[in-house]
Amino acid sequence: MTCPNCGGDELVFPVPETVHEHLPDDRVGATICTHCLRVSPADEAPEDYPDFTTVSDAFPTDGETSAVLAVLLALLDRLVLHREDADRVAAVAEGRGVDVLLFLDRLAADGSIDPELDVGRRREQLEQLI
Numbered sequence: 001m002t003c004p005n006c007g008g009d010e011l012v013f014p015v016p017e018t019v020h021e022h023l024p025d026d027r028v029g030a031t032i033c034t035h036c037l038r039v040s041p042a043d044e045a046p047e048d049y050p051d052f053t054t055v056s057d058a059f060p061t062d063g064e065t066s067a068v069l070a071v072l073l074a075l076l077d078r079l080v081l082h083r084e085d086a087d088r089v090a091a092v093a094e095g096r097g098v099d100v101l102l103f104l105d106r107l108a109a110d111g112s113i114d115p116e117l118d119v120g121r122r123r124e125q126l127e128q129l130i
Contacts, residue, residue: 001031005116008035011055014045016064018092019071022085032070036116037107039074056113058106065096069103076122087129094130101127 001010010031015023023030029045032038034055049063052070059066072093075086090100104123107115 003031003033003036003038004040005038006033006036006114008033010034010040011050011052012042012045013050013052013063013067013070014047015071016067019068019089022082022089023071023074024082030067030070030074032073033116034113036114037073037119038116039070039077056107056110058103058110060098062096065093065098068093068096069098069100072100073117076119076126077117079122079125083129086126090126090130100130 003010010033012029012031014029025041027041027043029042031040031042032055049067052059052066053061059069068089072086072089075082075089079086093100101123104119108119
């Protein structure tokens, strides 16, 4: 699949049940662009989680945990509207052993991607929430 935002490749993944209710869309899957990190809903999803480290080394090797972080990125795009959901998804990621702020720092420093959102700025805003 190709990203409608930048033309990059998209990675399709299932939305974990633990965070599904926090997305504004109720589809079973989502995509993340390997270049701009845009997260979009998908009508279908694979049974297994893909290797998110192909997007960035900032993602953990555990696919389900990476999918939780991808959902968080989707919510950060509209943080004002989804503050509570972003806080809850960040808590799920932290419960899985992820330092969410460090993850965002690593994404911001990754020169192989060009995120559509200002990851550093969203990190600061998220830090105020959690």
